[in-house]
Amino acid sequence: MVCSAFVRRASTAINIIPTGPRTRRSVKIATGRKVAIKKIKVGQFKDGLDMSAIREVKFLRELKHQNVIELLDVFSSKKNLNLVLEFLDTDLELVIKDRSLVFLPADIKSWMAMTFRGLEFCHRNFILHRDLKPNNLLIAANGQLKIADFGLARDFADPGYKMTCQVITRWYRPPELLFGCRYYSTAVDIWSVGCIFAELMLRTPYLPGETDMDQLKTIFRALGTPTEDDWPGHTKLPDYVPVGQFAKTPFRDLFTAASSDCLNLLGKCLIYDPRRRISAKDALNHPYFFALPYPTHPSKLPKPAKKEDAVPLEEVDGNVDQNGSGPGVKANQPNNKLKRKHSSDELGSRPVARRLDFTKS
Amino acid sequence: MSTSLYPLASLAQVEKTPSREDGIPEELELDLRAFGCKLIYEAGVLLRQKQVAVATAQILFQRFWYVTSMKQFGIGDIGMGALYLASKLEECPVRMRDLINVYDLLLQRTAHRVKYPPEASAGPEFKYVPMSYVGSTFYDLKDALVVAEMQILKRLGFNVHVVLPYGSLVNYLRLLGLTEREDVSSKAWGYLNDARVSLLQTPVYALYAVPTIVSAAILLATRQLGIALPSSPEACWWELFDADWEDVWSVAGYTMRLYRERSPDDQARLLRLVSKKGIRSWLEENAPTTSKS
Numbered sequence: 064m065v066c067s068a069f070v071r072r073a074s075t076a077i078n079i080i081p082t083g084p085r086t087r088r089s090v091k092i093a094t095g096r097k098v099a100i101k102k103i104k105v106g107q108f109k110d111g112l113d114m115s116a117i118r119e120v121k122f123l124r125e126l127k128h129q130n131v132i133e134l135l136d137v138f139s140s141k142k143n144l145n146l147v148l149e150f151l152d153t154d155l156e157l158v159i160k161d162r163s164l165v166f167l168p169a170d171i172k173s174w175m176a177m178t179f180r181g182l183e184f185c186h187r188n189f190i191l192h193r194d195l196k197p198n199n200l201l202i203a204a205n206g207q208l209k210i211a212d213f214g215l216a217r218d219f220a221d222p223g224y225k226m227t228c229q230v231i232t233r234w235y236r237p238p239e240l241l242f243g244c245r246y247y248s249t250a251v252d253i254w255s256v257g258c259i260f261a262e263l264m265l266r267t268p269y270l271p272g273e274t275d276m277d278q279l280k281t282i283f284r285a286l287g288t289p290t291e292d293d294w295p296g297h298t299k300l301p302d303y304v305p306v307g308q309f310a311k312t313p314f315r316d317l318f319t320a321a322s323s324d325c326l327n328l329l330g331k332c333l334i335y336d337p338r339r340r341i342s343a344k345d346a347l348n349h350p351y352f353f354a355l356p357y358p359t360h361p362s363k364l365p366k367p368a369k370k371e372d373a374v375p376l377e378e379v380d381g382n383v384d385q386n387g388s389g390p391g392v393k394a395n396q397p398n399n400k401l402k403r404k405h406s407s408d409e410l411g412s413r414p415v416a417r418r419l420d421f422t423k424s
Numbered sequence: 425m426s427t428s429l430y431p432l433a434s435l436a437q438v439e440k441t442p443s444r445e446d447g448i449p450e451e452l453e454l455d456l457r458a459f460g461c462k463l464i465y466e467a468g469v470l471l472r473q474k475q476v477a478v479a480t481a482q483i484l485f486q487r488f489w490y491v492t493s494m495k496q497f498g499i500g501d502i503g504m505g506a507l508y509l510a511s512k513l514e515e516c517p518v519r520m521r522d523l524i525n526v527y528d529l530l531l532q533r534t535a536h537r538v539k540y541p542p543e544a545s546a547g548p549e550f551k552y553v554p555m556s557y558v559g560s561t562f563y564d565l566k567d568a569l570v571v572a573e574m575q576i577l578k579r580l581g582f583n584v585h586v587v588l589p590y591g592s593l594v595n596y597l598r599l600l601g602l603t604e605r606e607d608v609s610s611k612a613w614g615y616l617n618d619a620r621v622s623l624l625q626t627p628v629y630a631l632y633a634v635p636t637i638v639s640a641a642i643l644l645a646t647r648q649l650g651i652a653l654p655s656s657p658e659a660c661w662w663e664l665f666d667a668d669w670e671d672v673w674s675v676a677g678y679t680m681r682l683y684r685e686r687s688p689d690d691q692a693r694l695l696r697l698v699s700k701k702g703i704r705s706w707l708e709e710n711a712p713t714t715s716k717s
Contacts, residue, residue: 110520111570112577117512120582137582139574217515226515 097150098135102143115214116144122190122213123148130181132201132211151211152204155259156197157367159266164365168322171263172351173358174200177208178256183343185210186249189219193230195255197262206361219248228302231255233278234268238289239337241279243302250337253346257332264318264325279306286333287311294335324351430585433490433630442493447707452697453494454627458682459694460485460499461625464507467526473507474516475617480586481510482624484576490630491579495707497572498699500527504565505572513584524565528555531698538692589616589623592638596665600642600653611645615679626678632671639667640675 103116123134123146136147155174158164178200185192194215201211215230225245231237237254239247261269270285272278283289288308289297297303314326321329328351331341341349352358443453461482468478485499485506504527511518529552540547555561577584593612594603602608616623616638623629628637639662646653653661662672686694696702 105570105574110517111508111573112512114512114517117509120577121513121584124583125585139578144574 099148099150101146101148103146105142105144112144118216119146119213120144122216122218126185126188126190126213128181128184129207130177130209131184132209148211149203149209151201151209153202153367154198154211155200155202155208155263158202158365159197159262161367164367166263166266166365167356167359168320168325169356169359170364171260172325172356173361173364174208174263175256175260176347176352176358177361178210178259179343179346181208181210182252182256183347185216186252186343190216191219191249192216192252192255194232195252195259196232196235197259200259202364202366206364206366208361222246233275234258234271236278237337238279238282238335239297239300241275241282241302242297242300244300247337249342250340253332253340253343256343256346257329260329260332261318264321276304276306279304280309283307283309285312285317286335289335297335322351322354324349324354327351430587431487431580431583431630432632433487433627437490438631441490443489443495446493446495447710448494448703453489454681455686455690455694456494456499456697457486457489457627458625459698460503461622462619463500463527463530463698464503465619465622465624466530467503467507467523469619470526470529471518471522473511473518474514476588477511477514477516478507479588479617479624480514481507483586483629484510484580484584486624486627487580487630488576489627492575494697494703495700497575498701498703500531500698501568501572501700502576503527504569505576508569509573509576509584520566520569521562524562524569525554528561528565531695534695538688538695541688586629587634589634589638589641592634592665593641596635596638596642599664600661602642602646602651605649605651607649608642608645608651611648612641615641615644621679621682623675623679625682626675628675628678632675633666635665636667636671637675639665639672640679643672644676644679 101119103113105112120134120137123132127133132151133149134146135149138145138147178195182192182195190213192210192213192215194212195210199210199212201209203209217226223246226247228240228243228245228247231240231251235255235258237251240251258269270278270281272281283306287310288306291298314321314330318326318329328341328346328349331349332346334340441453444450448456464481464485465478467473468475468481481503485503488502488506504523508518508520508523532552533550536547536550590613593616597603597609597612614622623637623641628640643662655661660669662669693706697706
């Protein structure tokens, strides 16, 4: 099954360190480059390869951008599929949670710019990410932010082709999906980015609903219940239920220190009507990114102090279950056989997938 | 996608496919490829699968035989695996049991047709005998399916990027001013996509770029309908689409080959060779003659 959790080991050792069934293991390979290996178990009695594994391979093979995680190689050993990904130090969630760090408005602007750049690239290539959250925005040693975990991604469907609405971790899920909308587009990712934007300023999740119903209530409490003018036709969505009337809390009351440009962009990301929500491309051209203060250079962004073995495995496990709402997070494998350490020589001689001899056209 | 090119077979792979290296003659290999694709197509129809998934499956299937010999894997298993994988890639997964049942039915039906050719009209009507629900047949096929799916991915280097020709066809026809002629559109579409004979049943998708293939479909359609297109030097219509005449002609040749009449014996032989076991025993029987010739 898929590991949706990242365990990063600041390992300087040459050995692969087995850390559990659904972990990323960092390895130092012959080139000296540190990589992360995402191990995917192929279920014996399941339906062959997992959809999320296939999606991840399919999309990451094609996407190359400085703000999207790079898939270096794929190989399979007996029962596993292994994705070799570039090694990244930390993720935005850990940065947000680290209370010792202070964010300047310029820092937030920098992270947002990188997120939008990566997302714009995905959207330009007709790919929806469908699981954006701080935890999936990884940060490299040089401070570059990279979008990761394409296990729920898919290419846009033809208009009129149904897609599932059971995607995106609940706190970042837009209202149209909560209402069961089966036809949607890039706007779903933008809503998630809006939630992340707010979270960067608040340092705590902006819309933490406990159930899908509660999520709607939380959204409406923060942004006001939409009227037919705000969002034409929303009452006709398949799972529409009235959840009560709430008045909008002005952004200004909550985000006291933010500039007006900043709140304008945030507001445009969190527009109820998906058709009017800002696109990633327009967001990049928003005055917010051109106003002072300019975005911090990635290498100067705050990051958690380096600790060896920063994340104990148990904590990651708990963390995953807590977010367990989307279909992508159902991984929970009992098969916890810890192998003895492999030496790096063994890695080299392991039967690696035969490279395809196809020449590029 | 803009960022990556889709893979084509190298010259060495085309000159000597792994199957030919194992002693399978070229004609037979092409027939088996076509038969495998036909099975995928029919299974797709019975499963009501989306056309894009079926086409993707056939292209992956054709590519696969440039890196693997038919002695190692049967066309039945790989066809099933390709359809299963392509369905996931195109976000319309099928159930394993459905897929396996459909393949079982198709093979039984083909066997029946070979035994009692429809022209003879003397044979009994075809009756499908379902496999036993608890028997091992299903589980054996299921295991083979899982292996096939993984092997396709692995041997193609996890590169499953496929470009389908349909969009290009529409644009090219529009450019040539042929959209008014419905017969041209439907003929050309048929060459891309027909059940009996289509370009998908030939290896061309692993050999030539999509514009060349689409040009060949247009060439076949217009020739058949007697429509003249500008074809003298300096104004050759295929040059608009970056296609070479030689290549277009060769793609058309691959298609026409499918029309060659097969004797019932040939068809019976194909059916026997759907599994790798069949191929192996055929190779043993025919080994002395092939080495002599």
